[in-house]
Amino acid sequence: MFNGFSKSVMGASHEKTGLVCQDSSAFKVGDGYAIAVVADGHGSKKHFRSHLGSQFAVEAVIEAIDRFYEEREELEKSLPTNAKLIIKNIEKQVISNWNIKVEKHIAENPVTAEEKSKFTAEEFEAIPQESYYGSTLVAAVAGSNYTFGLQIGDGSLVAIFEDGKAVMPMEYNESAPANVTASMCNSNAATMFSSFYVPNKRLIAMFGSTDGLYTSFGSEFDFLDYHSIITSQLVNLESFKKVIINNLTKRSRYGTEDDISLSCVYDEELLNEKLPVLNAQVENNKKRAAERKAALLKKQVELE
Amino acid sequence: MSNENMNEQAVAENTTAASLDDFEPAETTAAPEAAADNMLDFDDDPLSATGVSRKSLVIFFLIDTSGSMKGKKMGELNTVMEELIPEIRRVGEADTEVKVAVLTFSTEVRWMYSTPIPIEDFEWARLRASGVTSMGAAFKELNQRMSRNSFLNSPSLSFAPVIFLMTDGYPSDDYKEGLKELQNNSWYKFGLKAALGIGQEANDNILAEFTGSKDTVVHAYSGGQLAQMIKIIAVTSSQIGSKSMTLSDDTSHELGEEDVFAAKQKLLGQQIQELVTSQTDENDVPFDTGW
Numbered sequence: 265m266f267n268g269f270s271k272s273v274m275g276a277s278h279e280k281t282g283l284v285c286q287d288s289s290a291f292k293v294g295d296g297y298a299i300a301v302v303a304d305g306h307g308s309k310k311h312f313r314s315h316l317g318s319q320f321a322v323e324a325v326i327e328a329i330d331r332f333y334e335e336r337e338e339l340e341k342s343l344p345t346n347a348k349l350i351i352k353n354i355e356k357q358v359i360s361n362w363n364i365k366v367e368k369h370i371a372e373n374p375v376t377a378e379e380k381s382k383f384t385a386e387e388f389e390a391i392p393q394e395s396y397y398g399s400t401l402v403a404a405v406a407g408s409n410y411t412f413g414l415q416i417g418d419g420s421l422v423a424i425f426e427d428g429k430a431v432m433p434m435e436y437n438e439s440a441p442a443n444v445t446a447s448m449c450n451s452n453a454a455t456m457f458s459s460f461y462v463p464n465k466r467l468i469a470m471f472g473s474t475d476g477l478y479t480s481f482g483s484e485f486d487f488l489d490y491h492s493i494i495t496s497q498l499v500n501l502e503s504f505k506k507v508i509i510n511n512l513t514k515r516s517r518y519g520t521e522d523d524i525s526l527s528c529v530y531d532e533e534l535l536n537e538k539l540p541v542l543n544a545q546v547e548n549n550k551k552r553a554a555e556r557k558a559a560l561l562k563k564q565v566e567l568e
Numbered sequence: 569m570s571n572e573n574m575n576e577q578a579v580a581e582n583t584t585a586a587s588l589d590d591f592e593p594a595e596t597t598a599a600p601e602a603a604a605d606n607m608l609d610f611d612d613d614p615l616s617a618t619g620v621s622r623k624s625l626v627i628f629f630l631i632d633t634s635g636s637m638k639g640k641k642m643g644e645l646n647t648v649m650e651e652l653i654p655e656i657r658r659v660g661e662a663d664t665e666v667k668v669a670v671l672t673f674s675t676e677v678r679w680m681y682s683t684p685i686p687i688e689d690f691e692w693a694r695l696r697a698s699g700v701t702s703m704g705a706a707f708k709e710l711n712q713r714m715s716r717n718s719f720l721n722s723p724s725l726s727f728a729p730v731i732f733l734m735t736d737g738y739p740s741d742d743y744k745e746g747l748k749e750l751q752n753n754s755w756y757k758f759g760l761k762a763a764l765g766i767g768q769e770a771n772d773n774i775l776a777e778f779t780g781s782k783d784t785v786v787h788a789y790s791g792g793q794l795a796q797m798i799k800i801i802a803v804t805s806s807q808i809g810s811k812s813m814t815l816s817d818d819t820s821h822e823l824g825e826e827d828v829f830a831a832k833q834k835l836l837g838q839q840i841q842e843l844v845t846s847q848t849d850e851n852d853v854p855f856d857t858g859w
Contacts, residue, residue: 481723482621482665490618497614511615518620520725550617561689565672565680566633568646568694 266298266406267498269505270527273512275476277521283307286399287474288318289525292326297333298406298529301325302419304474306398306447307523310391312379316369317362317397321448324361325403325414328354343410347461355414355457358401362448366397398449402472406529411470412461416453417446418475422491426466426534428541430488430495433460468538469495469530477512477526480519485556489549496542498530621724624665625810626684627656627802628714628759630706632735632766633672637697641736641766641855644791646694648798655799656806657687664727664810669719673706675699684719703739707746707778714755728758728829730805733778734798736766736855747777758829760809760836762801764788767855783837786844789854793847800843808836 268291278285286305292298303321305314332339332354343350370393380388400417413421413434421434437446437458446456471491481487497504508526516524535542631645659666666687670680672695680693710731713719720726750756762784763775775785786801788794809832 478723479725480620482619482624484721484723486618486621487723490615493614493617507613507615511613515620518622520623546614553617560681560683560685561691562682563680563691563693564682565670565678565693566696566698568642568696 265532266293266529267501267532268293268298268300268527268529269501269508270300270302270525271505271509271512272302272474272523272525273509273516275516275521275523278307278523280521284315285523286315286318287476287523287525288315288322288399289472289474289527290322290326291527291529292330293529294330294333296336296408297329299326299329299403300406300470300472300527300529301401301403302472302474302525302527303402303448304400304417304419304476304523304525306400306445309382310395311398311449312382313369313396314398317366317399317448320362320365320369320397321358321399321401324365325354325358325401327361328357329403329405331357340407340410343407343412343461344463347412347463348459351412351414351459351461352457355416355459356454358403358414359448359454363394366394369397392449392451394449398447400446400474401448402474404470404472404527404529406467406470406531409466410461410463411465411467412459413470413472414457414459416448416457420473420475420478420487421460421471422473422488423462423470424468424491424495424542425462426468426538426541428468428492428538428545430491432488433462434458435460466534467531468534468542469498469528471526471528473527474523474525476516476520476522476524479522480515480524483556485549485553489546489553492542492545492549494528495530495535496539496546498528498535499539621722622663622665623725623727623810623812624667624722625727625730625806626667626669626720627730627732627806627809628710629668629670629802630710630731630733630735631670631672631695632674632701632703632737633695633697633699634674634701634737634740635698636701636737636769637766639697640791641794642695642697644794645734645766645798646692648795650692650694651795652799652802653687653690653692655803659803659806659810663812665724666806666810669713671706671710671713673702673709675702677702677706677709679709679713700740701735701737702741703735703774704741704743704746707743707750711746711750711753711756714753714759720755727809728760728832729755730760730762730802730809731756732801732805733761733763733775734766735763735770735775737769738771739774743774758826760805760832762786762805762836762840764794764797764801766794781833781837783841784833786840791855794855796847797844800847801840804839804843805836808832808839 270289270291272287274285286307289302303318305318402415402419404413667684669684761779765787776782788797
């Protein structure tokens with residue numbers, strides 16, 4: 265049985281500038297599958313409705329994946345041979361769902377005079393409507409013996425398979441143009457996704473996070489170790505949630521002051537079975553971190 | 569320490585599998601500073617094993633350790649750098665994580681440590697001088713390491729680095745070739761650059777080629793001046809380097825990287841020149857006489 269959690273905390277910098285939290289997150293446990301999803305609204309001037317855009321992105325991806333799982337047997341039969349195509353179709357569906365939500369919202373809530381007042385008439389004209397809602401998206405899907413994920417824009421996806429090691433399985437889309445942050449609001453958004461598919465591997469836990477989390481770490485090792493620690497504590501999720509929320513809040517305040525979202529799904533049975541492996545991994549990570557620090561402080565110049 | 573009241577409502581919200589309507593309001597970090605700090609500071613957090621990283625600033629020192637630096641110059645430089653570290657540490661106490669990387673160049677180029685070291689952990693290793701002045705090789709090495717795939721690979725956000733060159737002589741290799749490679753490096757382009765010529769032999773024109781402006785080149789002719797100049801440049805550049813000039817509210821225009829770079833580099837030149845001219849002339853012995 266899958267379980268999960270999700271949380272978005274508001275960044276201190278948004279506090280200062282009077283912005284609302286631009287992130288959204290959710291998880292969903294379905295019949296034989298689970299989804300963890302986070303989205304990060306761009307938050308800058310021309311993306312003035314991106315807190316809604318990130319919420320629409322989260323809704324859009326869950327609706328799209330749910331729809332594919334309506335025919336779960338068929339889907340799971342096709343995935344091993346057609347994963348790329350299926351994931352591409354999910355991505356197209358996500359973009360379509362998101363655009364429908366954006367159009368509906370604009371129709372029901374036309375741009376206000378106050379929203380327009382921050383631009384000159386020419387500036388405002390130049391902004392495509394969907395840009396008001398610009399957002400990233402990271403979605404992780406866990407099935408019975410396989411996992412897949414998709415992502416547009418910044419953010420991270422970490423998986424812990426049965427060997428207990430934290431890895432980042434996303435295969436990044438190198439064809440996306442350099443210097444352009446991929447976004448749900450791009451006209452060619454459907455071509456800008458990165459994705460991955462891992463068959464025949466049991467998953468203990470999988471996490472999606474917005475870049476506020478990643479950028480609160482000094483090294484990628486620490487970032488991965490963080491996910492190992494959380495996974496080792498998921499057996500006591502109810503009491504541990506408080507610790508996670510506090511830690512995310514602390515990271516947002518003392519890190520880069522950005523909003524932070526973390527969403528997770530995990531397999532309860534496998535987690536219990538692999539707890540000794542996970543605990544050993546956490547201890548091993550601590551040792552390695554100490555070794556890295558010692559190596560860092562070795563001088564290598566000719567001394568006086 | 570107790571956090572029993574912290575976020576109970578938020579915790580309750582997520583106790584069942586979420587559905588689409590589970591978009592709970594985001595937690596805010598707006599709680600009053602002191603009280604919030606207490607709530608966040610608890611002993612039993614296993615997640616505290618992985619520290620929180622602030623926005624970082626790497627200060628690169630490029631130091632000439634060729635034979636001509638032997639004696640008073642190297643001795644003074646070692647002493648000043650030892651004294652300087654605690655001063656830079658204070659710059660890093662605010663919102664910035666300051667790291668230091670030291671590249672020495674003589675016949676060979678060598679980094680003092682294999683990677684930039686957080687200022688709290690940094691210990692100056694007293695350097696020895698010998699050999700020739702491979703400045704071009706140092707520029708090439710800096711270019712290779714000043715990359716997201718190498719020294720600047722921390723996930724946390726970075727300010728553009730500070731790059732501080734100190735030398736007492738003319739390069740013995742083709743410095744122009746190295747400088748050309750370095751000039752294509754974005755970290756170099758947007759970094760704050762300053763240089764210090766030590767003694768009569770150092771060529772201020774070459775140093776200005778490196779920094780891109782004469783305002784950010786200074787000269788020290790004595791031990792006392794060397795100490796003053798190193799401190800002025802290192803402290804001023806790290807203060808300016810760690811200033812957030814990209815922040816803007818949603819009504820003002822947002823500064824681009826190039827605007828921020830230009831503003832910071834100009835400010836550095838102005839402040840260095842102001843501080844340098846305000847220094848009193850000490851009666852210490854010039855490097856190039858009497859030794």
